[in-house]
Amino acid sequence: MASKEDQKVLIFDTEEELSISLAEYTAKLSNKITSHGATFTVVLSGGTLIDSLRKLVGSPYVDSVDWAKWHVFWVDERVVPKDHPDSNYKLALDGFLSKVPIPADQVYAINDTLPPEGAADDYEACLKYLVRTGILNVSATSGFPIFDLMLLGMGPDGHIASLFPGHPLLNEKERWVTYIKDSPKPPPQRITFTFPVINASANIFLVVNGAELADAVKKALGHDHNNSESGALLPVQRVSLENGEFTWFADKDATSKLEIK
Numbered sequence: 540m541a542s543k544e545d546q547k548v549l550i551f552d553t554e555e556e557l558s559i560s561l562a563e564y565t566a567k568l569s570n571k572i573t574s575h576g577a578t579f580t581v582v583l584s585g586g587t588l589i590d591s592l593r594k595l596v597g598s599p600y601v602d603s604v605d606w607a608k609w610h611v612f613w614v615d616e617r618v619v620p621k622d623h624p625d626s627n628y629k630l631a632l633d634g635f636l637s638k639v640p641i642p643a644d645q646v647y648a649i650n651d652t653l654p655p656e657g658a659a660d661d662y663e664a665c666l667k668y669l670v671r672t673g674i675l676n677v678s679a680t681s682g683f684p685i686f687d688l689m690l691l692g693m694g695p696d697g698h699i700a701s702l703f704p705g706h707p708l709l710n711e712k713e714r715w716v717t718y719i720k721d722s723p724k725p726p727p728q729r730i731t732f733t734f735p736v737i738n739a740s741a742n743i744f745l746v747v748n749g750a751e752l753a754d755a756v757k758k759a760l761g762h763d764h765n766n767s768e769s770g771a772l773l774p775v776q777r778v779s780l781e782n783g784e785f786t787w788f789a790d791k792d793a794t795s796k797l798e799i800k
């Protein structure tokens with residue numbers, strides 16, 4: 540295990556071992572929260588994250604989790620029909636949600652009949668309604684919603700959610716949910732949580748697998764992470780939890796350029 544001041548980095552020899560640990564950590568966190576009767580609010584990413592969650596829907600974890608208390612959201616979503624191959628909702632339904640008994644009305648997909656602007660407004664309104672009804676807590680300091688767990692992936696350019704390097708959205712300070720129409724990662728039209736919401740999370744598990752992420756991991760976690768000479772921060776480096784725990788789940792390939800002390 541390595542660590543940067545406020546982050547924990549778990550490094551695994553194989554992706555298989557990573558996925559087992561991810562299931563174990565997720566189930567443990569869920570049980571810790573739901574055993575007190577509370578709901579468990581979980582935010583999913585797209586991409587390979589859903590495959591990394593595969594052990595959670597198998598024994599022993601699938602039987603230990605109180606799925607009835609889960610409320611599921613997306614940190615970003617492509618603005619396509621929910622049955623489209625590019626939909627993060629479809630990806631999660633096929634690979635995860637269809638295998639566990641989370642009540643359908645506790646799974647919050649975007650309104651796929653709206654354009655990006657409307658879909659972002661609608662999703663933000665949904666979150667604000669859930670704050671009013673007590674499903675979501677808000678930070679007393681920032682006023683942004685606090686999710687119990689965000690399960691994130693990262694791109695080779697260090698993007699998380701649909702927050703890409705150099706994009707003005709990185710600086711959004713007011714909105715909870717916004718939209719992008721020129722995503723460098725196809726498809727171009729998406730909605731995404733903003734950094735104030737991501738940074739209000741109680742827990743982030745960031746899953747990084749594969750050698751193609753090694754440069755971004757080195758920049759984010761390496762000893763020159765202050766980037767004094769290597770330019771602007773990567774989006775992943777803008778994760779700075781107000782009052783939460785940020786844990787990296789990384790395989791050996793993704794951390795191959797780190798000098799582990």
Ligand SMILES: O=C(O)[C@H](O)[C@@H](O)[C@H](O)[C@H](O)COP(=O)(O)O
Pocket residue numbers: 584585586587588615616617627691692693694698699700701724
């Ligand atoms: O909608 C998306 O595309 C994801 O939310 C995105 O942020 C993803 O997590 C990263 O691009 C990593 O994707 P991979 O896991 O497929 O590498």
